Amino acid sequence: MYFELAMTLFLYGAMLRERALEVLSSDLVQSATCFRRAAGVYNYLAQKVLTNLNRSQEKQPEAMCRVSSIMSLVCLADAQAVTARKAEEDGKTSGLLAKLHYGITEFLIEAIDILQVVNKECKDISPRLLDFILSCKIIHELKSYKYLVRGLNNDGKIGVAIGVLRRTLANSKKVVPKEESWRLVFKQVFNDMTVLLQKHEHENEFVWREKVPRNEELPLPQGVKIVSIIPYEPQKWERTLVFKL
Template identity: 60%
Template sequence: MLRQRALEVLSKDLVQSATLFRKASGVYHYLAHEVLPPLQNALPPERPPEATSRVSSVMSLICLADAQAVTVKKAEENGNTGGLLAKLHYGVKEFLVEAISELHSVTKECKDISSQPFGFYFMLQNITRAKDVSAVVSEETVVKSGDSVTDTFKLTYLEGNSWLWEVGGVKILVDPILVGNLDFGIPWLYDAAKKVLKNFRLDDLPEIDYLLITQSLDDHCHLKTLKPLSQKLPNLRVIATPNAKALLDPLFSKVTYLEPGQGSEIQVSNGSSVKIRSTAGPVLGPPWQRPENGYLVTSPQGQLTLYYEPHCVYNENFVEKERADIVITPVIKQLLPNFTLVSGQQDAVRLAKLLQAKFIVPMKNGDLDSRGLLSTLVQSEGTIESFKEILLKEVPDAKVLEPTPGVPLDISLTVDSV
């Protein structure tokens, strides 16, 4: 249904179409990794291939290719040329090649594959063959082009406050909760589990270069996750708030603690660096306590800057002096009686306006399966739709890119070199 809807709106709204394709990919990804594997033993041997995880994985890749192709069209409409278009075209080809490889395995295992995916398989082969030459040229253009520079953030939402970012070839794991539930050590009062990536584990992560911690509480500095992570990656480099020092020092030996306003650099292979600078986040305690951290992350070419703070709490005097192309923030408020746990809505719009953001990536860090007394007291205020309405009035040029858990979201910018 989502893919069909994406096709229906393709001629009218490219941004909505790409978003729907990404959501469809997320649904297929969820089927492939969460729904279908436990059912395989219960299904009859003559089950159709469409009921297998591999076919759902193929469809997830196809939908990602669709979304990338729509992004190409939008970039062309915006007048982009050179490196960005080359990289986008090459991305479409890569998704299709991976889909074909996976489908090859399916057709070998399933002799009775139905006509619909089988026909689609041949269509994919023809598309890929037709684009092989141009894709090779595109790859070289991305690497060697002298007239433009492309910077890209690849953002994968892992639910809650957790993210996996890739920029300049550096993979950064942010506030991970990947082992057990979130319970703050009081499971009888609060216990929360992810809704989509229920079976995503540490072993499912790619090779990680850095760990980034924003706050010292359990929903950011999750010891159930960090202890086994430190055993698996004892030399992992960490950037964190000093408030988490007592928790992190026993686990990791290479930790850089940043006070608000301080920065650090991550060297990348070509001699440039990813720059990370901390900002002031919420104060979780008495007024004289050090605030927790937000972060500004700047890509190696310096063309893209990302801002992240998971409570939508910020120091306006600091933020108004900064600029960020991408803002990751909650937009739905989470409220306790007489206390705001997580801000959003107008505050998120104000943040985007101060930073002159081009892209807003809303996170649903309160959208968890929770139970316990405290969970019954937390109330939500606002929706993504109401946020979009306010944003349209105050920052009309900003685009909202809704992430699908587990599905990478690529944000690129190409700038002509002098």
């Protein structure tokens, strides 16, 4: 019965995430809340339910604790992405936006690390999951650097901004999303930063004439994670079922 409960909750988490995506364009607060609730469901699965399965039941991805942990982290990253979008709309500072987007990157790095372990244990996980998480990581990392550069520009550090842009664009060329839809998003952000670099280089050549620091002298973004799971509370029928088991 634990297996059936686990599959039901896994589906419930997916439905909450789908709901979050549905309301994203109309209600950012509700969307973030749904993502956090989904993260709570997956966390509950990993911590309280899937640990009770026997080894034969753990073979499929949805029954693996680590997969639920990955999904919880992805949902938290989604929730923070919505929060960052709200912060952008509210006109928050470039420094805060850079930290929010890099915080998303940190959630996703943690998910990728777990997924790499899972892929050694289970061959049934679609490679599209890794590509999806990597794509999100790349895009939010680019956005964090974009806002970092904007902050440097506001502080009059044009040379440093140019160095950060050059390094970021060079590194970004090494990892491009495989999925066409994600490549389009990546290309848009990449092109925006390329235009920004050209603008800064032109201004620096004719106006500021600042020295561009070496890569090792350039600043790195600092991430903050400001979202957390909304803990899942088992329903009455679940508590009764577990008691009987």
